[in-house]
Amino acid sequence: MASLNFDGHELNHSSIFNNNPLDPEEFRRQGHMMIDFLADYFLNVEKYPVQSQVAPGYLRQRLPESTPYNPEPIETILQDVQEHIIPGLTHWQSPNFFAYFQCTSSTAGFLGEMLSAGFNVVGFNWIASPAATELETIVVDWLGEMLMLPKSFLFSGNGGGVLQGTTCEAILCTLAAARDQMLSKIGTDNMKKLVVYGSDQTHSALQKAAKIAGIHPKNFRAVKTTKSTSFALSPDSLQSQIRKDIEAGLVPLFLCATVGTTSTSAVDPLGSLCQVAKDYGMWVHVDAAYAGSACICPEFRHFMDGVEGANSFSLNAHKWFLTTLDCCCLWVKDPSALIKSLSTNPEFLRNKATESRQVVDYKDWQITLSRRFRALKLWFVLRSYGVANLRSFMRSHVEMAKLFEGLVAMDKRFEIVVPRNFAMVCFRVSPKAMGMRKSNQSHQNGNSDNGHKVVEEEEEGSSNEVNQKLLESINMSGRAYMTHGMVGKVYAIRFAIGATLVEERHVIMAWKLVQEHATAILSTN
């Protein structure tokens, strides 16, 4: 115990934490080690089974029951990561990952995240770290302009953007804003009359947000879509549902329209939907979580046409825009609606900058108070790759999807389930392939006199079963990972292209894999 004289006062030094946990040289040593670990991971990620092959509970059997009392060296921990964690990962960065929608990484996005974790500032309001707020207001304007968002959504046009974690938060925040705006007109006692609309293809985030925001469970509408509109929400169907609700004494509140649905990347017709909503004074949010990123390419921008009629628009930069999880960009035309609903002004955050009204305090634009400095990673991505490369990146994925689509078309056993819009192909083993097989079998059994209709229905059911088996069998192989969607009564395999490391050869290999497994299943079924 050392001692120090200070103003004649003798002090005890606590030597209990000799090695500061943020010692710069130890940080440097371990940091370099981790970079090499990850670079090697990216070199090898293609070799791992894409979907983890572990069984539930595998990890608890391998790890100690409690926290160690004494420190363990980083080398031991990294060895455990290699031996025990990596086998339990489903490798989202594998070029053979074609499931869900991707969660893309990049060196720039990763570096931005590192820098944010290193600075570790909390930008709840401007004063708590001005750069965190200001850079965010700048990059959301930059990206908004790349998307040709109407100026009314940008800070430069009195709207504004914010970086949140995920679309779930973006929808919840805008829904709360819409709700409170409406209640201020019709009275807070009318909460139970408010109705929220999406289609049956809208992401479950909408229903969850409605539940959390206290919308009456009976007042959530998932308007039915059909194959005739490629599973896009029909303005007529919306209109007729709204009329019914109004007749029942309810109040239409909020519509979530989607550019690029999860199941089939369908695109709702924003222009005419906004027109319907406008007639009833509803808030329209556009969820472009996946496909929004592609709209920085002029040739895809038309999918967003009509967005000028909406109140808010969001996309997940972590999906297709290389930022790493999480980074949802939300733009609103009227930030004051968000702020009215989400602001609190506790004493401990009072400061002159806020009182000057010259600054943005992002705590009032989101659910949480504390917030990470996410703008860094978006800024790094925008600058490291530039508009030109970012467009090329999206286009290369769309080109690969076209390639895959072509391959599917060449094999008569398969069919495309819905038209492709972006870089995702929905396909399946065709009921006709079942039919052909069954028909052969029936002939052999001397039992070919079923009516056409019955045959078709049987074929559909049988096709769904076969496609489910096919998908499971592909995923079990570990050589590629895909997921499924149900549209209408059709079980479709979703082949989503978007992993940062994906190349044509992976797409071609994946297709060969699909064919091999289909052959095996069709021959034994």
Add this chain to the structure above:
Amino acid sequence: MASLNFDGHELNHSSIFNNNPLDPEEFRRQGHMMIDFLADYFLNVEKYPVQSQVAPGYLRQRLPESTPYNPEPIETILQDVQEHIIPGLTHWQSPNFFAYFQCTSSTAGFLGEMLSAGFNVVGFNWIASPAATELETIVVDWLGEMLMLPKSFLFSGNGGGVLQGTTCEAILCTLAAARDQMLSKIGTDNMKKLVVYGSDQTHSALQKAAKIAGIHPKNFRAVKTTKSTSFALSPDSLQSQIRKDIEAGLVPLFLCATVGTTSTSAVDPLGSLCQVAKDYGMWVHVDAAYAGSACICPEFRHFMDGVEGANSFSLNAHKWFLTTLDCCCLWVKDPSALIKSLSTNPEFLRNKATESRQVVDYKDWQITLSRRFRALKLWFVLRSYGVANLRSFMRSHVEMAKLFEGLVAMDKRFEIVVPRNFAMVCFRVSPKAMGMRKSNQSHQNGNSDNGHKVVEEEEEGSSNEVNQKLLESINMSGRAYMTHGMVGKVYAIRFAIGATLVEERHVIMAWKLVQEHATAILSTN
């Protein structure tokens, strides 16, 4: 454009993105560069003004108006970070940062965050990356045991924990669960009767969560606290407020009790509050965002006594537990209540593991669907430092707070505003110091016959003004950063110790700084 023969089909190669944005060797090169950048930042962070000195709008003037069309080298971007971002940061990792509550970093926490960003998996359900879910269930049990949380909060006791971003989310989720549980008993039409309780010291997160969850704005109760209980919530006050509400036909729903309030780190008496709440079937959430971490030390564990009567408990590991932002640990006794309120089961996420009911799907424990692999950083921290060093870390900060308290006590111009519980000292220039000065002035003016009461009130107001000036003057110096709280009518300066890099010398320097600025202000005022 190369071409490839595959099953006789000629394919076009897109050479548009030659340099893959996740090329392992480029990742390695840039990653090492960033590690060195950050290690140097930690070496130098002490030298920067703690609170940023920039004016609103500084950054927009310095950056281009739009995204560059062509890529820019990482070297240029890092130079801009140094020149334009760092001056706009308030340096939360500076050892001279004594504001708010700290947001602690560490090499281990940082490495865990890096690894999570590198793997970039999305663990919404078990199947999407089993290790992400399983490691989380393990580390929350480890930490829960370190805290001596009752077994009923742990997976090993049929409760369970989850890592969310912030306390705001934890409170919103538990509030939604409590709300839906209550409405299932009393009917969904009774939403507007539900009442939420905290004290006037409870974090604003509670009020915000209540707003988002659709609790009627008139039904939020911030029960008054007083100096007599050191600003802890009195069970009697709570009881009498609840009785009033019941008489008015309302339904008590939710109490948020706090271990370590923001203004003064007051501790609400959990045992007796839970007893009151139990009588009315209310949900009790314990918010130990700041002080919970310290409770891994046996000598501080008593602050959590009574937690066994609560329904849920949360702490922010990013505050005092070295994980970097964000990492809120939430434990609940009855996960099914959360799940009932927050689950959705869209087709695209259907899988056999979920249907087997043998796995945890964390998407149903939180607001968002997508979720980062936060368990890695908590695991790295627990293992890299071990129980022993983690306790020492908390204790060293508490020791430094005692030292600061002692220094304050030695200067007659100052006083401690409320008793210290953890590592935060609330102090101010005493009204007596004003009195002494005024009294001298009054004597000089021949005007010493004011009543005592009036003098005291004047002194209080004058003290608040002086303390506000003092705080502004300290923060403007850039040599330390502190914030304030208002308790009762008293403006207190909060001196929170918790930065990872802080040492005794910084505390001593900060105190000298306070003294210097106080001397200057008291002599001119």
